Amino acid sequence: MAQNPSPLDGFDRKILECLQEDATLSVAEVAQRAGLSPSPCWRRIRRLEEEGVIRRRVALLDPAKMRVGVTVFVTIRTNRHSMDWAERFCRAVSEIPEVLEFHRMSGSVDYLLRVVVPDIAAYDGVYKRLIEMADLFDVSSSFSMEQIKYTTALPTGYAP
Numbered sequence: 001m002a003q004n005p006s007p008l009d010g011f012d013r014k015i016l017e018c019l020q021e022d023a024t025l026s027v028a029e030v031a032q033r034a035g036l037s038p039s040p041c042w043r044r045i046r047r048l049e050e051e052g053v054i055r056r057r058v059a060l061l062d063p064a065k066m067r068v069g070v071t072v073f074v075t076i077r078t079n080r081h082s083m084d085w086a087e088r089f090c091r092a093v094s095e096i097p098e099v100l101e102f103h104r105m106s107g108s109v110d111y112l113l114r115v116v117v118p119d120i121a122a123y124d125g126v127y128k129r130l131i132e133m134a135d136l137f138d139v140s141s142s143f144s145m146e147q148i149k150y151t152t153a154l155p156t157g158y159a160p
Contacts, residue, residue: 007160012044012048013156014034015045015048019057053159068098068118069116069118070116070120071144072123072144073142074113075109076111077109077110078110078136080134085134090102098116098117098123098126099126100116101114123141123143
């Protein structure tokens with residue numbers, strides 16, 4: 001079970017940077033890059049996992065090769081703000097596989113989704129599922145024309 005993380009030192013930050021870049025690196029490779037021997041490096045990785053700093057290790061797939069190269073940002077506004085409605089809506093949207101990110105927002109938009117699909121027709125199917133599942137005031141879609149920056153790596157400098 002994850003516990004509150006210990007403060008990170010320079011070795012921890014370097015380990016995290018290495019693993020965010022390539023989680024398939026061996027402990028020996030991470031240790032060498034972080035300036036540690038393998039045993040202390042392995043213990044640090046285990047602690048970072050146990051504390052929940054490292055949530056999981058995944059493979060990043062190429063969207064074009066998976067035929068989901070179209071990214072759509074969807075903003076949703078609703079007039080419904082009860083907890084029961086929100087829980088049902090969030091559960092339903094979370095089950096749509098094309099929705100990669102789902103955020104509750106402040107300001108004039110209630111929810112923001114990042115959706116990936118192969119084409120506009122496939123997005124239309126996602127859109128129809130969204131409007132079928134809940135009473136929504138407004139659904140607005142913006143298609144990404146070009147991905148200028150994409151990373152999954154979090155900055156490590158802000159951690160305690």
